[in-house]
Amino acid sequence: MKLTIERATLLASLAHVQSVVERRNTIPILSNVLLEADAGLLKLTATDMDLSIVEATPGDISQSGATTTPAHTLYDIVRKLPDGAQVELALGTGDGRLALKAGRSEFVLPCLPREDFPTMADDDLPISFSVAAEALRRLIDKTRFAVSTEETRYYLNGIYLHAAESGGIAMLRAVATDGHRLALVDTPLPDGAANMPGVIVPRKAINELRKLIDETADDIVVSLSETKIRFEFDDAVMSSKLIDGTFPEYQRVIPEGNDKVMEVEAKTFAQAVDRVSTISTEKSRSVKLGLANGLATLIATSPDNGSATEELAVIYESDDMEIGFNSRYLLEMTAQIEGDMAQFVLSDAVSPTLVKDSSDEGVVYVLMPMRV
């Protein structure tokens, strides 16, 4: 294998694939990136056995071939090379090591044979549809903050993607919850997705995917079965195993009978919550929201840190009430509200509160109150 490639191109592709590689690996080859050079393309593959990313990038291939070499080391080297450098990669025939040359720098890297590199089985993925990158970004951004990190509730450690219906219109719906808050986002159901099973896409796959599609303008082809999902776009393919579990019946925790409506300027509210929560204890992060006619009062108290109060004007005409929330949850949620106004639909201090975005009807948030 021998090729020359532009530093910037190689760096971009390596940046994409290397983040799949875990920093600590008990299986040595999983620390490596698979490099395959053939027909004017360098193909890079990285996997952690649950998730794999393959990306192809053009290069000047003078001799086709393949090998695997430590991903993070290669990435760090290429990152430190000067801008505009031409990188030459050559696999030594005798020692089986990879020589990297750029300008006056030379590196020799250990390799493991490509035959040892695990490939994720190319399963049959019966469902396939195409979704705009913009729509996929929205589904992810507005839900992923609510994904649980609790390993005991592994079935909440991802975004639940499924076909649903809203107001008689078929939707592709993303739902995430950690049991304390829930985020739900709809986008019109793409052709070919009607029969898709509900799948839970793991957090790591979601985060990697979000990085990969950050600048993509094209449509993304999504293929899936009950156990695996694949995203294809530009010159990259990301495949991931799905979480084998049952997502809870989230519909039953979305309140329908709440009757107290409070509307508040979203950014003003977020800033006030942020200020007041400076006082909240580190672990509970609780703030109390007091509502009276046209006025909201945010209060935080802590036995050690003192107390904080801030008033802000709101649209509210129901009975006075007090309710406690985790300030972090309020902040992460309001950060995703793009409209001017956030609408809180409340019942009482112990029941779930519904939150909506004035500019986006396809988004619903549910917040479980805290004891205050």
Added chain:
Amino acid sequence: MSTTLTPTLCRDCLTHINTDAQICATCGSTRLVHHAELDELDIAHVDCDAFYASVEKRDDPSLRDKPLIVGHPGGRGVVTTACYIARKFGPRSAMPMFKAMEMCPDAVVVKPNMAKYKEVSQQIRAIFLEATPVIEPVSMDEAYLDLSADTRGDGLTPAWHLARISRRIETDVGISVSIGLSYNRFLAKLASDMEKPRGYSIIPRVGVREFLAPLPVRKINGVGEATAKKMDADGIVTIGDLQALPEAQLVTRYGKFGNRLVQYAKGEGSRRITSSRASKSISAENTFRRDTSSFDVLCEAIEPMCETVANRMVRSKLAGGTVVVKLKTGDFQTLTRNRKLANPTQRADILYQSARQMIEKEANGRAFRLIGVGVADLCSATEADPPDLFGGLA
């Protein structure tokens, strides 16, 4: 004639009633503790009797009736612990070995085995924890315990808990302790030293000044040889001498420590037990009768432990932010595994699920002799288990 009977506790059968009898009506034992204030005192000091020596005698019964000295033999060695038989001849802790051997030439000398003592100490700590989470270990063989009602809330008296602790350490660990019970640290410590070994002494509030007056100042924690000498030169020999002096004079002469001397002389002192280490975690553990490698057996074993730990958290109004699993392999390797929870919990089922997942990763055919479950990263119960949309583990 007095009509009120005195609160009385039998140290052998733990019968705790009001009586004036000198013999336990239940078991016939004469080891009774009685005092009007027995049920009101709640700060304890527990001190193991000749700890290292007792452990060595426990493990080698042939040493039982011999004078035993634990310490490094040879010219520069010192006595770490002398058993009570050896002490009759004079040897004491910190005495040079050659001197001890001169006094007691028949003594058997055993080198200290710190790893073993540490294990015994932890066993004892676990027994303390059954009574209260507020424990302040002073060293491997002594600790202060806060047994006030707000640390426990189980309706049993501190005195009863202490008798039970003492009995359990004798039966389960195989060594004896001396107990001091009072209303502050200084007096609790003084009490534990009054009747060694196997003692159980209380110092009540009523008459404390008179009780302290004849005692030498050396009995005060912090009064060592140098201070005692200085005091002796000032004409202060007993605590009673201290009581007679004006406070201002003591503070001028002894600085900040003078304040403490005044307090101690009056029988006052700190009640605060800072469980700097112990209350950082709450745990339960168990050694298997036979080593096991079965995942199911391991899980079955932790189920009641999770309940115990959860109950203890509820009693002490604490919640755990991290779940800890401890495993000891057949060849005595100890593994601990931690997992931070998304939210602190008091719930046994959440502990169990977390612990189970950690055990699953370790149960790979190895045989284990011990398993334990605990929580660390403790915080106030008000932070625990925030309301959940799906009611917890949905």
